Amino acid sequence: MRLITDNNENMIVSLHVALEMADAKGLDLVEVSPNADPPVCRIMDFGKYQYQRQRRERQARKQQKTIEVKEIVIHPKTSDHHLSFKVRDARRWLQDGMKVRVRIRFRGREIAHSDIGRTRLDNIATELKDVGVIEQHPNMEGSTMLMVLAPASEAKKKQQ
Secondary structure, eight states: OEEOOTTTOEEEHHHHHHHHHHHHHHHHHEEEEETSOOOOHHHHHEHHHHHHHHHHHHHHHHHOOOOOOOEEEEOOOOOHHHHHHHHHHHHHHTTOOEEEEEEEEOOGGGGGGHHHHHHHHHHHHHHHTTEEEEEEEEEEETTTEEEEEHHHHHHHHOOO
């Protein structure tokens, strides 16, 4: 078998000799590549290796940025006053770096006037164009119309 020592030296030895070398140094003999010809083993402190790998994974998870998606639900007949509160919330969320899903829910015969919902979503998008960009354009999903807005700074990073 091919053996990689703790000093990164390569040598070809038998299994018995490799086990004796690992035992003499107080380390573990770990099979790295069993399908290679000859199989590759390494002398290392396996507990230390596992600990360092877990630390790297934990550090990577810590630096990972999770994007939260907030949702606003309105109706075609929602008053302009109520809509201004919703737009103000969406502006705050976009400035905080969250995505905003704007959903217009149609009830009963309101679905026959989906153009009203589309104009509402377009108006919301124009009001928020300074802090957000349209990630998903308005489209119908059953009895709801949906649009997704992303923070403007995030969109600029993706373009670069």
